[in-house]
Amino acid sequence: MNIVFYVSAVVAVIATALAITRLRPVHALLNLIVSLMAVALIFFVLGAPFVAALEVIVYAGAIVILFVYVVMMLNLGESVVAMERRWLPARAWIAPSIMALVLLGEVGYVIMRSGGNSTKGVGIAPEEVGAALFGPYIIGVELSSMLLLAGIVGAFHLARRDHLEPEITEER
């Protein structure tokens, strides 16, 4: 099973690197789906089948599809590629990449010094996760429900058209 982990890890890194470098939003989103699927496979081999299912259903199935709908609604067309090309000269990548690499090097140094522990290789069944979620972590579930409600209200308010249209005509 270890080989599945390493192959999925390589796929996840390559797909994520492609996702953040693509010029067209839809290509980036498709690469992100591949990356999320690879991470879901990693979750599965690490013994977290419930989380692997959630990764596919919620991340790849709901969040990325939300992105796809928004890209569709924005109706960007061919102009976005030229725009991205103008915004992203090769030199724009140098400084952020170096900074991220330095931080990654530091994190890697700390992780490698932390000793040779291995993952246990035992699966954690969904009922154990559910028992923990609705036992000691019940307050987190309540807070999540409030967060989701705030998200719904906020998204509804921001996306409303009736208060949007007069402002646009006012601005011009």
Place this chain on the structure above:
Amino acid sequence: MATVPMWHALLLAGILFALGLTGVLVRRNVVFILLSIEVMFNSAGLAFVVAAARWAQPDGQVMFIFILTMAAAEVAVGLALILYMHHRFHTLDADAISIMRG
């Protein structure tokens, strides 16, 4: 089930987080910035699940579910803001909305 060294898995989470961070820093299109933030959330969740697998406890997976909930709420509001920005300013350039006024 895989018994990989913990630092391999944590390093993968670190690499994914660094990639997301690079995306946030480099891109100017707000759609890509939001997408990179999702990558960073996902890598943080991966670190939690790796810790859950290391100690064979469900707590890490519970934290992943909370991260998932937060990412869903965040992306809903973020995408609504992107739609608003596109309608009002006719651009997706993050630099175009650098001035905040009521």
